[in-house]
Amino acid sequence: DVQLVESGGDRVQPGGSLRLSCAASGFSFRNYAMSWVRQAPGKGLAWVAAISESDGSTYYAESVLGRFTISRDNSKNTVYLEMNSLRAEDTAVYYCAKCTGGWYEVCASDVWGQGARVTVSP
C-alpha cells in the first residue's frame, strides 16, 4: 500500500522549534517531489513547501520563508519539515503529500498522510 506517515507534531511555545517527519512506503520515493500542506483549525488548505526528488531544490510559501526548512533523505524514504521561530498563526494540522510528478511540474498531490498536529501557544 502507498502510505505516508507523519510524526513529530506537538505543542510548542511561540518562538520555539519543531521537526516533523514523514515516512513514505509503497512507491519509489526518490522519483517524486514531495510537499507539506497545512490546515489551520476550521480553515482551508494552505501549501507550505516542496522539495525536488533528488537535487534538493526547494520552494516555500512566503509566510514560512526563512523560518521553515524542507529536506529529504532518499535512503530513508523520509521527508522532513524543520520549523523555527514558530508563531501562533502556524498552529495547524500539517500534511505530508506526494507530488504527482517530479520537479519539472508544479506539485499536485495524489497521496496524503494522516496529518501531524502542531499547536503554538504559551
Place this chain on the structure above:
Amino acid sequence: EIALTQFPGTLSLSPGERATLSCRATQNLKNYLVWYQQRPDQAPRLLIFDTSNRAPGVPARFRGSGSGTDFTLTISGLEPEDFATYYCQQRYSWPPSFGQGTKVSLK
C-alpha cells in the same frame, strides 16, 4: 501568486441531487486545475487532475470541466459519502495555491 475563488461557499443539497461547484482563477491556468475532496477529520483526497481526469478509484459521477480561468466540478447524484468540502488547486505556476473550499452539506 495566482488566487482561486470558489463559489458558493456552502451548498445545501439532498442525496440524489446534482452539485455544481465553481472555481475561478485570477490568471489563465490552461487546464492545470486540480480538485480535492476532504471529509471531516480526514486528509484530502485527489479527485480530478488537470481539469477533467478522474484519479484512480473516483466514481464516474464526479466530472470536471472548464479551461482558462473558469472551472467546474459536477457531482451527479449525490451519495451520502459525497457530503464533504471540496477544494480546487492550481498547478500552473509556483507556488501552488488552493481555493478556500466549498462545503457540500446535507439539506
